[in-house]
Amino acid sequence: MIVPFRHFVSSVAALLVASSCAGPGMTPVGPGKTVESPSIVRSKLGRYIKHVVIIVQENRSFDNVFAGFPGADAPTFGYMKSDPTTKVPLEQITLKASQDIAHHYGDAVTAIDGNNMDGFGTPLLYGGGNVGRFAYSYLAHKDVAPYWTMAKRYVLADHMFPTILGPSFTAHLALIASTANLSSTQSLENYPTSEPWGCDAPSGTQTYLMNNQGSWSQGPFPCFTTIATMADTLDAAGVNWKYYAPAVAVGGNVGGQVWSTFDAIKKVRYGPDWTKRVISPPQQILADAQKNALPSVAWVMPDWAWSDHPATYSDAGPSWVAAIVNEIGQSKDWKSTAIFILWDDWGGFFDNVPPPQLDFRGLGIRVPCIIVSPYVRPHVSHTQYEFGSILRFTEDAFRLPRLGAMADGYTDQRAANIIDSFDFTQGPRKFRTIRSKYPTSYFLNAAASMRAPDDE
Numbered sequence: 001m002i003v004p005f006r007h008f009v010s011s012v013a014a015l016l017v018a019s020s021c022a023g024p025g026m027t028p029v030g031p032g033k034t035v036e037s038p039s040i041v042r043s044k045l046g047r048y049i050k051h052v053v054i055i056v057q058e059n060r061s062f063d064n065v066f067a068g069f070p071g072a073d074a075p076t077f078g079y080m081k082s083d084p085t086t087k088v089p090l091e092q093i094t095l096k097a098s099q100d101i102a103h104h105y106g107d108a109v110t111a112i113d114g115n116n117m118d119g120f121g122t123p124l125l126y127g128g129g130n131v132g133r134f135a136y137s138y139l140a141h142k143d144v145a146p147y148w149t150m151a152k153r154y155v156l157a158d159h160m161f162p163t164i165l166g167p168s169f170t171a172h173l174a175l176i177a178s179t180a181n182l183s184s185t186q187s188l189e190n191y192p193t194s195e196p197w198g199c200d201a202p203s204g205t206q207t208y209l210m211n212n213q214g215s216w217s218q219g220p221f222p223c224f225t226t227i228a229t230m231a232d233t234l235d236a237a238g239v240n241w242k243y244y245a246p247a248v249a250v251g252g253n254v255g256g257q258v259w260s261t262f263d264a265i266k267k268v269r270y271g272p273d274w275t276k277r278v279i280s281p282p283q284q285i286l287a288d289a290q291k292n293a294l295p296s297v298a299w300v301m302p303d304w305a306w307s308d309h310p311a312t313y314s315d316a317g318p319s320w321v322a323a324i325v326n327e328i329g330q331s332k333d334w335k336s337t338a339i340f341i342l343w344d345d346w347g348g349f350f351d352n353v354p355p356p357q358l359d360f361r362g363l364g365i366r367v368p369c370i371i372v373s374p375y376v377r378p379h380v381s382h383t384q385y386e387f388g389s390i391l392r393f394t395e396d397a398f399r400l401p402r403l404g405a406m407a408d409g410y411t412d413q414r415a416a417n418i419i420d421s422f423d424f425t426q427g428p429r430k431f432r433t434i435r436s437k438y439p440t441s442y443f444l445n446a447a448a449s450m451r452a453p454d455d456e
Contacts, residue, residue, distance in 0.1 A: 045397040050336035052394045055300045058309040058454050059347025062366045067138035071380040072158040078136050078350045079118040093137045095315040100126045101348025105166040105189050115354035136350045146322040146436045155371035155421045157381045161355050162364030167456035171344040172261035177229045178388035181409030185212045187361045191456050192222045198263025199223035212360040223266045231268050233400040241297040244282040249450040259452050289327035304451040319438035329431030339372040340390050371421050374428035381421045388415030
């Protein structure tokens, strides 16, 4: 049996060597890799990249989407703690497979099992019963063909890790703030006791906190004033941004409530950004791209039916992502755009790479990340990225300050900059349409499901 922990230790050692060997004007970004000084990085990014689009899908591990991908760290087998010497072949499943696997903080710790990555069969199914071998599965290639096409034509990052162990609530916060800390020693974990996530939650809703000693406690109502987000720095710099999000049915609100992690940021929820920059329905990104009217920075959340979340009984997610990429690719904005496609958390599915534990919160279990831009060459990047890497790239592209100190939990300070996957010495590549099952018109005409893409 290959013991993943040894690979982890080797990677850490390589990182320390890279840190000590970086030359003048160079900054270490990962095992054996360096990039140019921050001033040079910002100059290059600002010259070529005018639009950053972050497309977020739901609940899939890297191996669940890309097992067997050429050149990637993506085996087609794993191991189970109950029989640690026997390979478990990954079973092919479809996007319409109905099982939804528990994937809370504790489930992640169980799955990682001291970096052996063999405890994925232990968590429960939400419908009841142990997940067993269903967690050891991969999506049928025909279902995720658009993802594989984009990964082959552009960049597949095979070491992207969420900032925090656990499910979607904290993952989405990290994608706008690079942290879920409420103080230097306390982080939000798991999800609030009631929906929706944020200031619109029912009175009495509580959150969960974990401190740097591993102790848990109940946290405050999820309407936060102490978390700095990209909304702060983008607004201060006058940079246009939008957060495209679905509507969800909440209580008697038949008109729906916008499902956005910014709902948990009091300054945004009760300020002008909520109506000006939090946009619903998410299909508006397609119309904006068609009009060559992309914002400078965009986050795009899916409707439940297009989210890739288990138990949607839908295979529309890859086509939804392809529709966004196709509309941008066919627009005038293509030549100045970087698109990052990633999944918010692992969803309980097997992954073979032990996540480096950089602090008391994580990193979380690995998720897929595809980088699409006219300024990348086709390759698999093995650089260790985290969600803060995408925010760091965005900050450098628009000359924004970091969100806060690493001591306070802001990971955009430490994260490797994804600029190392770009090549600005080449001219912008011509876009080629991504083939998919459902066309753009399918999504433009689709009715909202009024269900949250995730509620964990």
